[in-house]
Amino acid sequence: MSIHRTVNLQCSASTRHQVQRYRGLLLGILLCLYLCAGCHAEVFKLGYLTGSQRRPGNLDYQRPGITISGAISLAVAQVNAGRLGTLGHSLEFVVAETYGDEVASIRQTAALWTQQVAAYIGPQETCVHEGRMAAAFNLPMISYYCTHRDPSNKLDFPTFARTRPPDTQISKSVVALLLAFNWTQVSFLYLDDVSSQYQPVAETILSTLVSAGVSVRDIRTWNTIYHHGFMANPFDALVEQTHANTRIYLVLGHYYEHVGLMVSLQQRGLLSQGEYFVVGIDIEQYDPAKPEKYLRGMLMEKVEPLAAQAFQSYLGIVPTAPISFATFANEVNKYMERPPFNFPNPLGLFGGAKQISAEAAYLYDAVHLYANSLLTVLDSAGTFSRRSNNINSSDALPDLNLYRNIDWVAGVRPAAAPKCGFGGEKCVNYTGEISAGIAGGALLLLGLVSLVLYRNWRYEQELDSLLWKIDFREVQVHENEKEQQSQKPTRVSCWKMPVTIGLCSND
Template sequence: MALPSLLLLVAALAGGVRPPGARNLTLAVVLPERNLSYAWAWPRVGPAVALAVEALGRALPVDLRFVSSELDGACSEYLAPLRAVDLKLYHDPDLLLGPGCVYPAASVARFASHWRLPLLTAGAVASGFAAKNEHYRTLVRTGPSAPKLGEFVVTLHGHFNWTARAALLYLDARTDDRPHYFTIEGVFEALQGSNLSVQHQVYAREPGGPEQATHFIRANGRIVYICGPLEMLHEILLQAQRENLTNGDYVFFYLDVFGESLRAGPTRSTGRPWQDNRTWEQAQALREAFQMVLVITYREPPNREYQEIQNRLLIRERKYFGVEMAPSLMNLIAGCFYDGILLYAEVLNETIQEGGTREDGLRIVEKMQGRRYHGVTGLVVMDKNNDRETDFVLWAMGDLDSGDFQPAAHYSGAEKQIWWTGRPIPWVKGAPPLDNPPCAFDLDDPSCDKTPLSTLAIVALGTGITFIMFGVSSFLIFRKLMLEKELASMLWRIRWEELQFGNSERYHKGAGSRLTLSLRGSSYGSLMTAHGKYQIFANTGHFKGNVVAIKHVNKKRIELTRQVLFELKHMKNVQFNHPPRFFGPCINPPNFCIAPKNCPRGSLQDILENDSINLDWMFRYSLINDLVK
């Protein structure tokens, strides 16, 4: 409808006569003009604005200026701020109404904050507007918002003791105003702020999308929030039914704030969102799956005033805009604009009585904070951020025979409390599912029994471990006994009679005579080596056919402790290419000596006493020092 016709409409509805010399209140509206898919479209909201102006009557005459924020059938982030600037430049409004779409609202709100001009809307649901910083300090939201939905969800989690994790699925085409993204954003931020592990994923509208969704659900949560068209929910639930995800271990919350899925449609009856134009088998599968679905909607105000104004809105929409509307929760937005205008008028009147003016925009906005009053949409409670507290309804399949969804509870935003209707939620397993069951997500938990064993397997395993322990113990005991026996036998000991001095061949020929000599006066210092070379300075002998070096130990008594016995045993067992082999010691007093294999090339002493080797004195001193050590 063209702007002049709209102005005539408002003038006719207001029905007031301007007092002489008085300046009318100027309201400027920036909303979509024709697209009825928006709850804040002008054909839906216009009659409510006109009724509010009519309610003000002679006390506060109003001039209304409307501009469209719609471009090519959708909200325009580009067009809305330009139209708002034109309104400010040419009409200098006292109050801006709208926009309802998030991106245009963000742009216009920045200008309104700069102008210190109150901006009132029942849309702009995004969580980002909750922080009224310098960019949005004059923004007042008199309608529902995503953060309030998040508060309701957190209260639900507290009631059901879901304190660990949740999974979020939503449709986000990144075109238009992204309604599903901004709706579920409030749930995400609220749950994350409550220290829950929250995972989210965009639903893929393509072949394989339902399979990807159920895979995401399995991996991330038992408490699932879904925001998107009803067709998307049907596809996910059918796949979940095939994968047995609707057996009671999961619960699916469908965020349908305007309750469109509960309204009658071409293929479904009222209160039966599971109905669809599908095969009989699919319809039955959906009906069974929807038993684990809970629908969250705004709460329709139960007061008589709302029902009356809704009927008047429907009549005026048909009369002045030529559109046929049915009662729905979308009319709540129009009612919130109505209450917002009256709230502004009330606060403006108080400001003027206190000596202020219409230009005191910041003062007017501050006076709206924390305000409570009864409007046509019930009790209106504004919080400290100038966002309205919102009521919600939780729907469940209350009648399993018919499959009808009925209210199970409603949430009071002002009281932060859930009121249960008495209709039980039909949990498949008789109780709400656990949000973080043992070993479902934390697979590294040591308490998880990943491979449960039967009784027979446990007995067999215990028997095997017992036999292994017995075998190891027996081996260690046997090894210790053998070691003790070996130490006691002293196999490393050399008797003095076993050492042979003189020519080995002559010794073998006269085997009947053995020498028992002490080191003193013996001639074994000049025996021939196995290589036929003379070693003048090495004391050598023969032991079992091996040439050994006889090294005297200058002690009168040797005490064989256990540690000494171990060391002697280890020395006898050591065999390597470089060090000479150790045959053993002789401990027959007074002939204490050790018998390593003789090194044919001689020792350091041989080198020092060999006059044929010319060594300078510094090198000789070094060798002597080594010998002394």
């Protein structure tokens, strides 16, 4: 039985042409800049917004720029060596440090405008206010990192483009998977730590779930990055609070944190019957070279047997790894050690290199997206006509394609809810109530009959116990009847009285 499953989600038509739509938006802006600049050779300056350093005293910021910045140097070098260079033009870039802080990022956006940059490459963690500023300056802004959904609205952000898929694409993939398996009731768990990296993604997922008609029965969070095997498992308490009210879990966090949830469910015996299932969401690029790492904690060397068994009830949604990424990563590492970054490689003496994240590829694509749009404008020589673009993001969901059948634990797909409901409300049995009603009616009828019989019996008893006394003065005897009786032989006779009471005497 396979314990690691792959789900392929193909983007919708509008998503597949996302880069082309953004390119169309850039062409109109670049045309205006080009017509103003004339046809002579020109250097186009890019403003690179990055977070590569920490402020004094801040030891938490991860500094993504130190593992991706070489990609912009690589891309600019390739563009200048290509067709843009043969036309006598070139690209250059200036670095603007943001320290991962939104206020600093906004300040640098304004500062780059004063340096007359032709376009922004970035920003990094935040992009909403920066995107509005770029629109006010009428300058292209191509984000390689920020996934916030608001800048996807081209009415408010007409000059904003991005090469990294926004949160809406992640959430649509989640909904497509849930609806494909008819999992319309879920509980949602996600990491909500000080970096707030997953907070906007979680909000977008929740909004998309509600829009798609998926009921979210519980929402729970954990507040510290969890390393399985070295810390108290926060999922023990979360499972205790939610397992009676759900069957399908959604978990958003680092891939190595998902192990904690799976082990907690397995230890409680909830996965053994195939009634529970987990859909894991990871926003970091999938590593096809080390698939086993997704079954263990980041600091653990081996996969626990308990975890391996638990992951039979797990499906993961992760960004697809780019092709030939290893070769690309080597080139990025080389350029990071060169000016203007000069980031040292601590593993260089041992023949190693820094691990390059997927954002390096998005940064690389951002430069080429700008360069290709610029070449289109230059080739048009003023005859470029901007066609209208569909600025409304599509609501279509990706298609789900399974490469092979899934070996469900119980042989069938888990249901989103028990057959009788979580509280047994769908299987209410009225047999007891009906039986009680019949018995009650019979007892009532028996009681009425008994009461009538008792009343009759009681009446007869009262009649039998009466002593009749008649005043002698009320007895009347006719004379002729008395004479006739006196002539008869002596015998015991009974006189019939008018009151139907017999008086007996001895004559």
